[in-house]
Amino acid sequence: MICKMINRDYQYMKRAKRLDDFTIDSGSLYLYGHDHEERSYACANFVKTKQVDIIVLELDYVDKDKMHIVGTNIPDIQLGSQKAITEFIQKWGYKRVYIDVTGMNVRIAAALLLRIERTDIEVHIIYAEPYKYHTEQFHKEGNDHEWAGIIDGIMPLPGFANFADPNEEFLFCVFLGFEGGRFTHLLKEMQPMEELIIPVFGIPGFRIEYPYNAYWSNRKGLKDSDSSANVKYASANSIVDAYMLLNRIKKENDTHKMLIAPIGTTPHTIAAIAFAIKHFNDVEIVYDNPKKIESRSEGIGLILDCNMSKLLKENP
Numbered sequence: 001m002i003c004k005m006i007n008r009d010y011q012y013m014k015r016a017k018r019l020d021d022f023t024i025d026s027g028s029l030y031l032y033g034h035d036h037e038e039r040s041y042a043c044a045n046f047v048k049t050k051q052v053d054i055i056v057l058e059l060d061y062v063d064k065d066k067m068h069i070v071g072t073n074i075p076d077i078q079l080g081s082q083k084a085i086t087e088f089i090q091k092w093g094y095k096r097v098y099i100d101v102t103g104m105n106v107r108i109a110a111a112l113l114l115r116i117e118r119t120d121i122e123v124h125i126i127y128a129e130p131y132k133y134h135t136e137q138f139h140k141e142g143n144d145h146e147w148a149g150i151i152d153g154i155m156p157l158p159g160f161a162n163f164a165d166p167n168e169e170f171l172f173c174v175f176l177g178f179e180g181g182r183f184t185h186l187l188k189e190m191q192p193m194e195e196l197i198i199p200v201f202g203i204p205g206f207r208i209e210y211p212y213n214a215y216w217s218n219r220k221g222l223k224d225s226d227s228s229a230n231v232k233y234a235s236a237n238s239i240v241d242a243y244m245l246l247n248r249i250k251k252e253n254d255t256h257k258m259l260i261a262p263i264g265t266t267p268h269t270i271a272a273i274a275f276a277i278k279h280f281n282d283v284e285i286v287y288d289n290p291k292k293i294e295s296r297s298e299g300i301g302l303i304l305d306c307n308m309s310k311l312l313k314e315n316p
Contacts, residue, residue: 009240012311016303019046024124024305026053028096029089031112032126033059033104034070035292039128039300040103055092061105065158079111079158086115098305100126101266106287110157110273113308117277123308125270129206129237131299133178152289154189160276160285171256173198173249175234175242175264175272176218178210182263182288183221190286196256197227198249202236202265206301210236214264234268239306242271247315250279261286267304278312 016022022043024030032044041058048056058070065079069088077084089097089112097116101109116123172192176183176199183199199222205211215222222228232249234242250258260276260283262269276283 008244009235009238011314012240012307013238014305016305019043019300019303022046022303024051024054024098024126025096026051027094028054028098029092029094030054030056030098030100030126031059031104032056032100032102033061033108035103037103037130037297039130039297040100042300043100043102043126043128043303055094059104059108061108065107065111067105067108067111079107082115082118082159085111086119089116089119089121095120096122096124098124098126100128101270102126102128106269106273107157107289109270110285111159113270113273114159114277117309117312121309125239125304125306125308127237127239127266127270127304127306129301129304130297131301132207133210133297152291154186154286154288157273157285157287160273162280162284169193169196169256171196171198171249171253171258172261173200173246173258173272174261175200175202175268176214176221177202177264178214178217179263179290180217180219180221182290183218184224186261186263186286186288187221187225190259190261192225192259194226195230197225198230198232199227200232200234200242200245200264200268202268203233205236206265234271236265237267237302237304239267239271239274239304239308240311242268243275243311243315246271246275250282258283259286260284261288263288267306270306270308274308274312278316 034041044056060068062068066076068076203211234245260272262272276285
């Protein structure tokens, strides 16, 4: 039986069922990234046409951990620089920033969250769910696809390399999605102790059948690591639920530092990054930096707006 704490999304999140219902506060900076999915730019385009007093900027990842501000003459910004990112955010004069992570490169999203959290600017995360995933692609890649050709490799996110020691025992918390090959790759590279592996699945999923698809895709990693008994759950579309789960896991295992591998849903990835920011000396992110080469979903589902500043402030 799956036991879960009461979901606290209502305290920190708003949801729009349709794009026409999506609004943000005026006098804000809206940052987004563009990938192969239509939903990655849908909200940004809607804000541009429907709301005034909003600055909307597209951010693109360039080599060597830099971000390019599309359509401006602003020089590319080093993601590892607190000063450069802070100055970029503060130059617009707004006290509220929306970061649309739907199609944003994770390295950019992580750097922005880390740097802005250290200012007095209120940060919101926007995420547009897919209406439908093309799960047949993930089934094929779950065990058979060779990941080495489409990932950049395991490397720290900008500003997050702080304590990893290959000789130290650590709690290895892995948020899992449809891509089982990523799980087996991480297990091979990191070689965590089996009893310290905690897989996390997105339950409830975006759709009712998705948790079953995720289990199927990750069955080899679960079997090889003998970690099925340690599985935990957090709502697939909830930053809040995943963050609270990490809080509970840490309190229950406070003798070990944590490595978190967010290779599942985007809301789970953001929760992991936020948790690592809040517990910077005890938690590190492990990320394999995949390259998305084609669209794997269609349509737009719920649009989520999470007040990250409030969540982090009220949940130490």
